[in-house]
Structures are given as structure tokens and as C-alpha cells.
Amino acid sequence: MSFELLVDPSLLQLALLMSTPLLLAALGELIIERSGILNVAIEGMMSVGAGVGFLVAFFTEDHLLGSLAAMAAVALMGWLLGYYGITLRANQLIIGLGLFIFGLGLPSLLYRIAFGPQMVAPRIDLMPSLAIPFLSEIPYIGPVLFDQPLLVYLTYLLVPVLSFFLFRTPLGLQLRACGENPRAADTLGVNIIATRYACVIIGAAIIGLAGYFIPAIVTATYTDNIIGGRGWIALQLVIFGRWLPGASISGALLFAYIEALQYRLALIAKSVPPQLFQTLPYIVAILVMIQVYQRAEKPAALMQPYNREARG
Amino acid sequence: MKAKVRLFCLVLVLMIALVPLAGCATSSPQAKSTAVRVALIMPGPISDSDWNMLGYEALQVVAKEQEVETAYSEKIAVADAERVAREYIAEDYNVIIFHGGQFVTATMNLAGEYPDVTFIMGSATPVPDLPPNVWNMVRRYYKGGYALGDLAARMTKTGKIGYLAGVQLPDFMAIANSVHEAAGKVDPNIEVIYSFTGDQNDPVKARQAADAMIAEGVDVIIDWMNAGVSGVEEAVLASDDVVLMTTFSTDKHERAPERYLVSMLLDLGVPYSFMVGEIKQGKTTGVFDFEPGSGMLLSPTYNMPDGIAASLKSLWSQLENDEVIPTENTEKLFDQ
């Protein structure tokens, strides 16, 4: 296996592309978890985003509307998680799993109601990739980095923006306080309930956008189980990045790279059963997490519902 | 809390336990009826614009041509197939079509149990010692694959053609082999690269696999995936240099008009209608070869010189009349 294969520009370009939905979803989840809510429904949320977004984009032929619809729909799911987890103080994990399953079923139901049996599967035009003048001219890295769809740039732009928001602004400070010690924040007049609701809803919307990314930029069509476990990976990227926006990037890239690489390897190593390569991303993910979990320090109040009147 | 819930459960369990009593009253397992009623059981959603949608279409044809009552169940997991079939039988359906080979167990179990119901099941190679009430549709994809391989070999400029399928099934391996055979006949130096994504219906994987092939210099891709195909289309459309492709089951060229060469269409109406007709005549067993000429046909051709189009059509007709007979090798891939 030659070195050229590992650094082949088209491979890297694809890796960067496929890392984006992971990263975006991870950022959404990060906002939610920083406020003290655990959302394990990402996989379901992403597929709702993919389904709803695709439907709207198909009928309006407009990616903007598609994105907005995806975000709105998933924001609704986020609100639902909030209602159970914050207002009713339910076990966020169990409710999250319920929403995850709900999210698996809903989009294919809607898709089916929208289009009956079709000779040719409905298709939308992909978001065009826009090459940044001059930069994309740079040999080798130009096409890899600067010839991507808008959403890719936006996602990577969101990383510094989010870290600035979290660590340099009053709202960010209060948001983190909700995740660390809600009672303390509450005694200082931070509105825990409102903050957490805002976080689940906004975070969910972002996750929805991440879901829409797949049909809008990769496949142009919607199929059941289109997310294929990426939501679960995103969930882990948050821990991988120790709840810091920037640190999630490397994880997203790593996973996307290995995922893209496996098919190259499969072409060369004929004697090896392809399934072996297909398990590669998941096994690598597990191995990586073994290291990560040693030093993972989650927000102190993660998964703890807040009840001001609770004693002590 | 717990105590009360417990009682609730007991009640539920009791309910379940009592129901069969009601059950025996309402229906008897072996109800007879003369009219032919056809039920189609499909593994996937009929909105897949593919295998299951074709099954659905075929069922309409059967209903029209044979003037029989029909019903269908889609997205039936193998685990549920037998159950669903029994429910149809309980509702006096006497022809059960299993839309795919994964239902072989269900078919065999039921065939023994319900001699007066006829079953239709697909498979890749003929089922040995077929029960007297089972029709067996044997699909011979590799024959079609041979034609596509020949075409690809004539179209490629880089001398590399790709074969892309989802699950590494024996008859999908057979296709790879016949593609290789055909290409070799055209030009021994042509390299055939194949890849299995592990899922017939995952366009994301398909996209990545196709990208990998294109990076390897492949410029004609023979796609043998179902919903996954859209991923291949996007990969082909995204690549800077012209990469052409073919697919099967339905004509999808409108989604990538510049890239599609041809599609191998499957008209399941032909076999299903034929078999149901036979059953109406009282012939409740037999083997139907699903191959060029009987259900498999070529779509219009695009993006190719007339000469090649002509040779493709002639090769196809030779396949139809068995003037060309590709070797069937489901054992292992040509280069292993």
C-alpha cells in the first residue's frame, strides 16, 4: 500500500466533506450538553433533519428552505426532549432513546406519505461546491480545502464562533454555569430552565442541519437509515473533544478519513473480506475512546434535572 | 406504584391467554376457497423506486392480466415473513409470492404445512427437490451482466471498468465474473475492479466506494445496487473527468442524463403474471428462468456511438436466444 494512496487529494477532499456532518452534529450536541442536558437522540434527530429537509427542498427546489425546515423540525424534537428532561425531569437517557427510535421511523413515514411508489427515486440538485478564488488555485491543498460546499465552510467557521461565545460572552458563561452547578447559577439569577430550553432547541436545530447535509450534499436522495450511525459517532466526538468545540475537529476528521479510506483499501487487498474493512471505522472509534475516557471530565451537572425546591 | 403496575400486567397476560378461545370461535385455520387470491410479500418499502417498487408494479400487472384479487405487504423483515404469510393464508389467500430469496425458509416451512396453497419464491440458482406447490423463479443476472461488461469494455478509455454492488452474494459475484469474462473477450488488457459496500441501499457508502474507484482511474461503472445507486450517480456527476455508468432494475438516466449509458430493466410482471397464470391452469410447480428475453430487457441507450449501441443490441438478442452463453460462476471471484 503506497503512501500516495493515503494522501490522495480526492480522498482528503471526501474526508473533509464527510467530516462536516459529524462535526456539525457534535457542535449541536456540545451546546446541549454544556447546559447540562444529555441528548442521545442525535441519530434520530439527524435522520428527521435529512428526511424533512429533503422533502421541503424537493418541493420548493430551494436548499435554504430545506435547511430551515430541517432545523425547525428537529428543533421541535429538541423542545420535546426539553419538555421531558427539564420540565418533567425525566431520565434524559431513556427519553432520548425513545426520541431516537421515533426519529428513525418518522422520516420514512413522511417520505412515503409524500411520494407513493415511484419509478425513479426523487432527486434534488446537490448544493454546489463553491471554489474560493485564488485559494482554491493553490496546488494540492487548494482543491482539498477550498473547493467545498458553503455548508462545509460555515461549519468550520462555527467552531471558533462557538468557542468565543462559550468562553468570552456573558451568555456563554451562564450557559456553562447551568451545566456545572445550576443551583449556584440560579441563586445568581441565571434562568436555568430558559437557558436549558434555549440550548436544547438551538442545539437540536444544528443537529437537524447536520442531518440535512447528507441528502443535500452527498446523496441527493433520501433513503431509510441514511444516517447510518453517524449520529452515535457525533455523540462520542463531544466526549472525544472534552466538551471543547475545537477539539472535536480532529475526531471528526479522523473518523471521516478512515471511513473514506476503507474503500480504497478494499480495492487493493482483494483477499480480505470487505466486511473487515467496513467494521474498521467502528473498531477504531472504540479503540480511540478507550484512551479518551481515561481523562474525560464531563460537565458536573450533566443529566441532572434541576428542581429549585428540592431540599439540600 | 409497582404493586399496581404488577396487577395491570397480570391483567394483560390474562387477556392474551384468554384470547385464543375467542380465536377458535372466529376463524378456522384451513378455510377453502376456489378463487385465486394473490399476496405479495416484499422485504423493502415499495417507495424504494427499485426492487420492491417493481414487485408492486408487477402485482398490478398480475391483477390486470390474470384478473385476480391481490394484496401486498412491504418492508417485511425475514423474521416476520412467515407470520405475515400465515395471516394471508388465514384470510384465504392461496397464492403467496415471496419477493426475494431470503424467504426460502418461510417458503419451505409453509409449503409443507399448506399443500393447498401455492407459493412463488425467487432464488439465485434452482431450488433442489422443489415441493409440488412451489414455483421457483431463478434470476440469471449474470447473463445481463455479461452484456454490460461487453459494453463497458468498449466504452472505457482508461482500460479500467468498475463493478459496484452492495452485499457480496454468490450471484452478485457471478455478475462480476461474467463482466470480467465479457470484458476479456473485447480486450484482454482491460482491468475489472469490483467493490462491495456492504449495503444495497446505503447511498453514502456507495458514494464513497464509487469515489474510490474513480480515483483508481475507472471511467465506466457497472452499478448493481438498489437505493444505493444515487450515491454512485453523485460520485460520477461530481468527478471532474467524464465517468459513465450503467445500472439495473429501472431506467434512472434522467437523474444523470450525461452519464448513463444504459440500464438493464427488470419487468417482474412477466414472470409473476406467467406463473400465476400457470397456477390458475392448475400447474402448481415449476421453474421460471428470469433472464434476457423473459423479463430482463435493455433500456434505450445514451451517450454512446451508434456502432456500439448496435453491437450491444445484437449481443443482447444473442443472449436471449442462448447463442451466447456466459459461464456461471457463483463460487468465487475471478481474481481470487
Place this chain on the structure above:
Amino acid sequence: MEGTSVLQATVRVEMRGLNKRFEDVVALDNASLSLQVGEVLALLGENGAGKTTLMNVLSGLYRADCGDIEINGQPVHINKPLDAIHQRIGMVHQHFELIGNFTALDNIILGQEGSRYVIDVAGQEKRVSELCQTYGLHVNLRTKVKDLAIGTQQKVEILKALYRGADILILDEPTTMLTPQEVDNLFLIIRQLVDNGLTVVIITHKIHEVLKVSDRITIMRRGKVICTIPTREANEAKLIALMMGAESSGDCQESVTLTDCGEKSEPMLQVRGLTVKDKHQHLVVEDVSFEICTSQIVGLVGVAGNGQRELAEAIAGLRPIVAGEIALSGKDLTHASIRTRLSKGITLVPEDRIRQGILPHLTVSETMVLGAHHFLFKDNQIFDLKAVEKKARAGIHEFDIRTPSEKTATCKLSGGNIQKVLLARAFLLDELVGIQLLIAFNPTRGLDIMTTHFVHNKLAALRAAGKSTLLISEDLDEAMQLCDRIVVIRASRLVGDFTRDCYDRYKIGAAMVGGEG
């Protein structure tokens, strides 16, 4: 030392007829209270008397079921902490409401960052450090709170209130975890605040402190406000009587008498060069050696977070030992499993009752046998509920644990009763395998005087029976009252060793803080 402010008393806060109940418990029963400008009011009462609840209502954390509050003569509604802040009321809770992972500064400015969009860190830091100067509160604002000493954390809490312009400052049990020196320092600060025209409320059950610092004293019992008296008219006996009410049998302060049995005692527990690291590989116990003899109670005191917890847990087997050894009556137990230690009679009454003590959603009986269950059953693999509940009922009776039944979920019990359950567990083990060494962490924290007394007697009884006890107590008075010896730990090393005849609270305190004394 009553403040002159009492003379021209202007009423700042008036609380009337407040009621509050939690499910079935009445926490406040028609309680009324008034605060005056520039005074220190001590809110005195036993645990569970409703002191904290009353103040939580004033600081907006709880909402009273009925009753009304006037501030400067205006009726106000305090529904949430923010309202209290607007009314310039600040409260420092017994368990600090600080965010360990934030810097002191972040903790202080949280909620009032001074700007809408971007935090001007430097500017805020300047503002806060000015406050520090005015009130003599010296804090390193850039360090993370979890790395600050308890005393300093308290200062951060006070700064939080002042930063929000509070002129009513409520301190809930402010001295519990402080050394005598820190206590004096705190009282100075309080005086300084009052002289600047603030009103300070101190919630406490320690009478001598009340007499030392307050201008007026309000006594509460069972959710009722009994009375309010000027400090100059108060004395210890009178206050006790008021706190305990009718049921008080006067002699609650009568200390446990330790029968002397020094001669025939030989070493029971031997700790040599013990060294322990935490999960970040920091040394938390460093080369500690000491002995506990039979029928001896040894007190381990120190400022919280100096390693006493880790030391106790290491002896109990909860933490891996890096170096050194532990032996019980000669037999080495350095690396023995917790279960072996239990079977040898080493048992721990843990520091953190909730986290380390109970099984919240399992029944009281199951919590009570946990640990003892290894030795409770004839057939070792079977869990015999009958036997368990029989033992539990006995324990509930002996320790007078207030619970509907032994089948109640443990988390339903109040703090005091939970502590009793844990003690009952220890003595159940004694009954089954015989305790050799009891490691007791604040065994009486949160217990009313009667129960405290009861526990002290239990410990004395153990001692009389020739058993050893390691008592880790935040309450120096308790340690001095009970222990034959007191060892002091500071910065994860033993720095002081006092025998009963030479106890001096200030010397011990000095050893704890490592200051002059």
C-alpha cells in the same frame, strides 16, 4: 460587644407568618422575623429547626406557602433568587454554591457580567479587587475555585453577595469547616461589614459563637420562631433551654466521661509511612505513621481537603496505597480487599453520607445491611430478605430512626436519620464480626443534641469494650471532648500530635493552618 446600631434601630426587613411544608414535613410554622440596619442577628436553633428554610425563603430559593415579607416598609414578593438580589439580599449557603471549574472571578461576576456581549475580564477583575480591598477579603481571582482553601471559598461567596451590592448578608453555618483562627478572622470581617452599614444574619447552632459575634439572637424550634432577645441579656444555659424547649433535660452538655484504661492497652492499628495518590497522581497522603491502641479514640483533625479523607479511605481500603503499610493487631492489611478488612472488623462511617453511604432507591433495610451482608447469611450465595429486615427493624428501634418502615426507600429519610442508619450499620457489623477499628467521619454532623449525645455514648462504649476508633471531625470541640489523642494533618502530612492532657484549641488550630497560632 453589642453594636451601637441596636439603639437607633431602623427596620430593614419584616417577615410575617411564613409557612412552608415539604411533602409531609412542616419546615416553617407561622414564622416571623425582623432585621434591622447595621446589626448582626444570630438565628439559633437545632438542625431541622427551620433556620435555613426561613432564610432560603428570604433569598428566593424557596417560596413560602403563605405569609408576607416587607422590605423598608414596602411589601415585596420574592419568588426567585433574582428578586432577592434586586432587594440587595445575599446568602452564603452552608455548602457553598460555587462552580469548581470556574475561576473565582467567573464565579463572582456570573449573572452580572457588566456587559451584554463580550466580557471585559480585566475591567471586572479591577472592580472586584477593589471590593476585596475595602472589606479586607483577600482572594486570588484568577485561580479555579476548586483549588482554593475552604476559608477562601467562603470569602468568594461573600464577595459574590457584595459584588451584587447586597446590604443584607446571610451566612448559613459559616464556621463549621473553619479553624479557630479562620473563625476569628471571619468575625472581624463580619464586624467590618456591619460597621459599613450592612445587616448580617448568621445561621448557627453553636452557642458560644452566637454570644461572641451577634447583637440580637432569634431562637427557632420545630419551624417556629420562639423568641428574639438582645445578646447582652443572653447566656448559655438560657439559650440551651430555649433551643431544646420543654423536652430539654438540661444536662445535654454533660460531656461523655472517658474511663481511663491507659496501661493495659497495646497497639491495635499500626500505620507506617503511608503514602496515597489521587487519580491525578498527586500525593494526597504523604509518609503518614501513627498508632491507635486498644480502647483508644484518636481524633484526626485538619482543615478540610488536607488529606484526612484520603487517609481514612486508604485505611478503609477505598484507595490504593502507593507506599507504606497498615497492620491491624500485627496482621498486615496493606493491600487487603475492603471485604477482608470488613471481616477483620475495620468499618467506615463515610464522610459523604449520600454519595458514599446510602443506596437511595433501595430500602432502608438493604442500606443498613450493605457491607454486613457478607456475614449475615448462612448460605453465602442466598440473599435472605427475612433475616435482613429482622436486623433492620432491630437497628431502627435501637437508633430510633424515623422511618415509616424498614421497606421505605432510603432517600426518603432526612439527613439526620440517614446518619443514624449508617451508624446502625457499623454496629450491626460489630454484632456480626466484631468491630476492631471504627473509622468515623463527622459521626454527629446534623444530629440533634439528644442523638449526638447518644452517639457519643456509643463511641465511649466501644472504647470501654477495648475497641479502637479513628474519629475525623470538623468540630474541634467534639474531638477534644471525645478523643484520648488528637493528630493534626496538614498538606497531607501529620504535623501535630496532642495527648488529652495538653489540649489547647489555639495550638491545635495553629497546627491545622500552619500559621503562628
Place this chain on the structure above:
Amino acid sequence: MSQATLVRRVPIQKIAKSLLRGLVLYGISIVVALLVNSLFIAASGGNIIDAYSKIFSSSFGSWIGFGQTLNKWTPLLLGALAVALGNRGGVYNIGVDGQIYIGAVFATGLGFLLADVPIPAPLIVFLVLLAGFIGGGMYAGIAGYLRAVYNVNEIFTTVMMNFVAVFIVEYLATGPWNDPIAGEAITLPIISSAHLPSLIPRTGSHLGILFALLMVFGIWFLLNKTRLGFHIRAVGDNPVASEVGGVNIRTSIFLTLALSGAIAGLAGAVEVIGVHGGRLILGLTPNYGSLAILISAVGMASPTIILGWSAFFAVFFVGSDSLQRSISFPAAGVLVFQAVMFLIIMWIRLLHERGSLAFLGEKS
């Protein structure tokens, strides 16, 4: 003072009252859930009344329906038990699907090994089931080990291992064990003497449910009557306190996950020799794992309560399939149905626990 002796035995009519309240409570939640679900039915243009009558008639109305309901009940019950045991022991086993697959793999594998070994049928069946049990246990044991030793969150590992399991099955079912005739990802059948006898003739129902019921009792006994069970519950409730009590947390967590997986694996084995005539099939489990999680949650992780709820979900599962025939309701709807049912049951219960449903009397 005498509070301790106050309430020892709860008066019987009080129990009866609360039982009644419970029934009302769950009655309401189910009704509301059905109402919400009828929105979906209406949306896909079906007649709601028909739909629901169909649901229950098809799963109850005939011996066949009933037998099939039993078959569906088995994996759901076993799966839910697996999840529940995990929850009691403080771990979330999201990998039931994967463990079912691996259990099936082991069962099938042993079946092939024993192909021409002369052993009596019952013994073979037992051995094959045992293989599934062990297989699932070992697979989940990996996650258990990672959690116990490296503290890797088991939710993540089990989910990832679901995907891995699918590829393992796909490899076996298309490669070495493939049945070339089928032309699908499906293996050759193992010896027929290893197949489960049928429970009710001509309904396709098999004995599996009996093993499942046995398992319910087994888990109940383990949790409440054994020392290990006590350790599992203790660690699940408060690991730190359990450690103070001399319980080995790591062992407990590992055993919990392994056992949990083993139960799931048993389900896989039962499916293979009960439903699939001794064949290992890709698609052996249509989301049993996910449903198991819901059922376990609704059943508050108590074996006895789960018994009832799994039956209910099985009925619903079988029933909503029949909607395709009756009103050609999209198959995708079934999953939505189940999830909605779950969310609403939880909703009503939580409202009740928060005391928001005063008309039901005081909250428990």
C-alpha cells in the same frame, strides 16, 4: 418517636385503591397514545376504526395470530429483560440487537459443528440455546470489560458493536455459511433435530416463549434472592456506597453486562431455531433492541412488570403490520407507533409522579 412502629403493614383496601388508580393511569395513557397514532393513520388516508379493530383482531382474533403474537413476544420479552437487568446494575445496554446477532451466530455455528454428532434432539436444542446464551454474553462482556477496566461508556461501545455484529453476520451469511440457492444474505439450515418444537400446531408458534418466561423468573430470583443480585442492585443504585460496603464494583458491572448480553444472545438463538428453521439471516432482528429499551423503560426495569408490557407491545407490533393489508398503512409507521406509545406512557406517568393529575388521587 413511635413513627417506626406506626406503619408496618399497608391496609388491603389501600392497595386495592392504588391498583385501581394504576389501571386508570395506564388506561388513559394507552387511549391517548392510540388517539395520537390515529393522526398518522389518518394522514396516510386510512380509516381509524378499521385500523384499530384490525390491529387487535389480527393479533388476537385467530390461533395463527395468537401464535405469531407469542413468537413476537419472545424476543421482545428477552430483549427487554436484558436491558432491564443492565439498568438495575447501573449500565445501559443499547447493544441488544448486536448481541442477538452474535447469539444467533454462536447457535448456528454450534449447530453446524454438531451436524453429524449422535446426540438426542432435546440435548442439541439445549446446547444450541446455551451457545447463543454464551455468545451474547461474551460479546456484551467485551463492552463490560471496557467499562469495568477502562471506564469506557458502555452505551457507546454497545452501539458501535451493533454495527460490527451486522458485518460479522453479513460476512458469514454471504460467505462461508451462505446458502447459494437463496441468493440472499442467509446461511444453510442447521440439523433439523436442533429446531424448536412448535407450541400450538399449524400456527408456527414455538416453545421459545417458555424459555423467556423461565428467564423472567430467573432474573427475578437473581435480583431479589441472591447475594450477587443484591450486589448488582446495590452497584446500580450507588457504586461508591457499594464499594464502601465491600462490593467489587468492576466484577459486578462486568457480570451485569455479560448476563444482560447473554439473555439477548439467547433471544438470538431462539429466533434461529424457532423462527428461521435453523438459518442465520441478515435482518434477523427488526429493531428488537430498540423496542426492548422502550419496553424496559415503560416496565421500570422490573421483570414482572416487563412481562406485561412486552406482551402489550408484541400485540401492537403484530397488529400494526396487519394495517398494511387492511389500509395499506406504510410499514415505516410501525416504528413511529411504538415510539409514540412509549413517549405518551412516560408522559402520563411523569405527570402523575409530579402530582399534575390530581383527579387520580394522591401520587405514589
